[in-house]
Amino acid sequence: MTVTPALPGLAPALVEPRPGSRAARMLMPRSVDVVKDLAADYGVCTRPASLRRTDLDSGQTEMIDLPCGATQEAKCPACAKRARRLRQQQIREGWHRDDEPDPGPQPATEAQRALIVARAHLEFARDEAARASQWDQVADLDEAIGELEAEITTEGLRGRPAPPHATDDQEDGDGKRRVRSTKRRQDAPDLPRLSVENRTIGRTYEGHAGQVFRPSMFLTLTLDSYGRVHSDGTPIDPDAYDYRRAAWDAVHFPRLLDRFWQNLRRAVGWNVQYAGAVEPQRRLAPHAHFAIRGTIPRALVRQVAAATYHQVWWPPVDELVYEPGRAPQWNPAAGGYADPETDRLLPTWDDALDLVDADPDAEPVHVVRFGSQVDAKGVLAGTKDADRCVGYITKYLTKQAADCHQVTTGRQRAHLERLWQELRHTPCSERCANWLLYGVQPKKARPGLKPGRCKNKVHKRETLGIGGRRVLISRQWSGKTLADHRADRREWVKALLGVTTDNATAPTGPDTVRHAWELAKPTDPDVPPIGHRVLRAISERIQWRTQLDVARRAADPPPDVSATTASPSDSEEGAGT
16 A cells, blocks of 8 residues: 655645555546447437347348436436437527417318318218117217217318217216306505407517517516525525425415416416426525516516416315324225224315315415515517526436435424425325325225325425426417427438438338337347447447537538537437437
8 A cells, every 4th residue: 555645734635545445446447338338428318228229131130229308417318418408409499589380270171171071060960860760870880970070070170070979987977067256355565457469479579770679588587585594595594494385385385376377368468378397496485487488577476476376276275174093994894094092984076175265265275475575677689698507497308306406404404304204295286195184085985095105206205396397388378389399300411411211212012111119128139238238329329429520610600500509419319310
């Protein structure tokens, strides 16, 4: 062992392990770690799914690896990075566009109109047969209607011309629907209510020298305060911190966001489009960042946020009736959950709601609102601020909610643990097992329910109550699905490399190659070990990247495809899709 002498006043001396010793070997980098690092650098999936493709004419088989498609770094860094960049591309394409992404459907063809006329005649005939109680003919006509509607779909018409006829099982239902008052709360300010125009593009502004601007917005919405916190997000007084309200707000935050966009569209009078993400703050409460197409007065945005709320009309949850260790048990004879001591059945979900409906002074068990901090600012297309905002929205998409902020101190761990324990026993839906703790049977109760073990995502430690979708994008944002954006990337790569794989150039007739596909198991003898497959994919990706770099330098100007608006490294991932 080599000892380096320490000088006076300096750090302790470094002790170098003896060459060839176990300590020296443990300091050597591991080859498997290098493979993982290279796979992450070159965008190679480390847990691909293997498909076996068999040529039905020759019988030859080959293995093809497909990326796992994970969106979390903990599972697959390469696939998570690819998914994040795809979302960034989607946000960029829809944010500052100056045309409507959904121009509307094209006129129907004569063949399509003829099919709808035939469907109308069948509906008339069915109604006549039902009036005459000719049920055998009704059954035949229902079968003909099903076949015709399948043909209508094949012909290229979207949707159904009419809803399906109710079956006997559907008609036996009581059809009971609970109606709540839509009267606004007295403690919420009123909002303007305009008819919503069918447009998604914001207004333009004229600057100096006739220059026209069409700015958009970046918006951040947060929840209310639950108590004063330190700079690391932990409560100054944990006993005074309102963990119960924090848990309930987190569970119902998605519904509050839905109400906000409904109220905003009615207040401004046009179909506002948005793209954003939900993530936890340092205090572990969820908040959301959104890119909004077009601009809205900031005062109106804050007014809508202050006036938006969501009421939860559930049975009372003022106090726990049972502790988790002595929760009600399933009674097979009675077909429901009963008190563990008296064996008395608990009220059903409908019975508990009937009591709420019968009480004229009933109040919602919870009301979730936004906090006073509403950050809204204008953003111009093509600026560094626009790229910075896109990166900010997608910053934590590849991480679980609990991993967005590092937990390094005991105080942070205690705060996370206390919030999670509150979320574990907070009812998340009508069917949540936690209702047993409040003396109510969940809706459609079944054997095996255990409070604190509901499988809904909101109860998991890694989600922090954010159980819904982390990415929120309106329907008319970019006019494309994620599959469309992936196709754009592939087309960009093919155009750059001069590759043609269109259906028009594919062989047809007797020379057409026929293949059969099946999912291969990792234990199948023809499936190579995962290490071999990853190494081969790294080599293949390096060659692709080299070819793309050469083609990119030779292309002047580059192909005019939407994928070119993304960052340069995006094209490397598009090559492997």
